Amino acid sequence: xxxxxxxxxxxxxxxxxxxxxxxxxxxxxxxxxxxxxxxxxxxxxxxxxxxxxxxxxxxxxxxxxxxxxxxxxxxxxxxxxxxxxxxxxxxxxxxxxxxxxxxxxxxxxxxxxxxxxxxxxxxxxxxxxxxxxxxxxxxxxxxxxxxxxxxxxxxxxxxxxxxxxxxxxxxxxxxxxxxxxxxxxxxxxxxxxxxxxxxxxxxxxxxxxxxxxxxxxxxxxxxxxxxxxxxxxxxxxxxxxxxxxxxxxxxxxxxxxxxxxxxxxxxxxxxxxxx
Ligand code: SF4
Numbered sequence: 192x193x194x195x196x197x198x199x200x201x202x203x204x205x206x207x208x209x210x211x212x213x214x215x216x217x218x219x220x221x222x223x224x225x226x227x228x229x230x231x232x233x234x235x236x237x238x239x240x241x242x243x244x245x246x247x248x249x250x251x252x253x254x255x256x257x258x259x260x261x262x263x264x265x266x267x268x269x270x271x272x273x274x275x276x277x278x279x280x281x282x283x284x285x286x287x288x289x290x291x292x293x294x295x296x297x298x299x300x301x302x303x304x305x306x307x308x309x310x311x312x313x314x315x316x317x318x319x320x321x322x323x324x325x326x327x328x329x330x331x332x333x334x335x336x337x338x339x340x341x342x343x344x345x346x347x348x349x350x351x352x353x354x355x356x357x358x359x360x361x362x363x364x365x366x367x368x369x370x371x372x373x374x375x376x377x378x379x380x381x382x383x384x385x386x387x388x389x390x391x392x393x394x395x396x397x398x399x400x401x402x403x404x405x406x407x408x409x410x411x412x413x414x415x416x417x418x419x420x421x422x423x424x425x426x427x428x429x430x431x432x433x434x435x436x437x438x439x440x441x442x443x444x445x446x447x448x449x450x451x452x453x454x455x456x457x458x459x460x461x462x463x464x465x466x
Contacts, residue, residue: 193252194245196221203245205236226260228253268326271333278336280313287339287444288412304332305410305460306391311336328456331449335411340443344415348436351450355442360451364435367451368458372420372433375462380404380422386464387418390457410453414444418457 192198199221200206206217212233214220223229231249232242253259280298284290289302292310299312301319308319309332316329324332351357351364376383380403384394392406395417399405404420415438423431435454445453 192248193257194225194248195258196225199224199231199245203237203241204234207236209236211235224249225252225258228259265326268330268333271330271337275333275337280311283311283336283339286341287335303409303412305408306389325456327452331445331452331456332411334446334449335414335444338444338446339413342413342440342443344413344438345440347439348417349439349441350434350436354437354447354450357447357450360447363451364454368435368454369433371458372418372461373431375465376420376433377423377431379465380420382465383420383461386461389464390460392418408457410457411444414438414441414453416453416457 194203196218200218204217204221208216210216212220212235214223217234220229220234224231228249231237231245237245280300281291283300283302287302289300289311292299292301294310294312297312299310302309302311304318309324310317310319311332316324316332318324352361372383383404384406387404387406387408388394390408392408395405395407396402399419401421402419403422404418406418408416408418410416417436419434419436421429421432423429435457437450441450
């Protein structure tokens with residue numbers, strides 16, 4: 192019989208809330224076992240017989256996906272792949288840039304991606320050296336393949352809040368991109384500039400002299416992104432600020448979720464390349 196959180200708590204766990212499993216309560220532990228496959232044997236107060244019986248039940252419900260927290264990345268990738276499934280590789284250079292190459296006797300697209308290249312064939316997307324992209328990278332590239340119009344960037348920059356229907360994502364942009372960049376690079380603008388150049392950014396400070404750092408990235412040929420950074424100043428009482436801006440045409444190439452995934456990937460790369 193499947194084990195729900197309540198079943199585990201009510202019928203199996205000691206209900207002493209001792210915390211020895213690493214969770215503050217037996218209910219919290221039960222929830223993690225059922226929804227995130229946390230090992231039930233981590234409660235040291237269960238007999239081997241009880242653990243074995245529970246593991247058998249849990250294995251069956253995990254296999255059926257019952258009560259499991261959904262794997263959002265996998266779901267997103269599946270959805271994105273479905274969206275791009277009908278596109279023809281040979282149409283892609285006109286719509287999203289890059290060039291056609293031959294891979295294993297079939298057409299593939301070689302597409303510039305930050306400071307490297309990726310290869311898109313009918314089955315998969317990899318870096319040119321064959322290494323894997325993260326699932327979120329694959330999601331926004333699939334969406335770009337499905338949605339990417341042939342529109343070229345106009346050179347008019349928009350912050351996320353100026354792009355229609357992005358209200359729900361503005362806080363995510365602050366929490367997952369801008370604040371982490373400030374934490375990583377406040378007082379270290381040279382390190383930010385250095386990391387940005389290493390991932391293919393171009394210094395645009397002369398175009399935006401009021402910022403301390405202004406870098407143009409081209410993560411995908413038709414999707415430019417501008418990062419501006421103002422360092423904090425204790426004397427004048429200014430806090431550091433980081434802002435991403437996007438070409439006004441971006442929604443012709445990516446949906447809002449993909450804009451977030453791309454922005455988070457940019458933040459990850461900058462932090463990885465920090466000296
Ligand atoms: S170790 Fe066991 S008894 Fe203690 S809080 Fe965790 S689940 Fe409850």
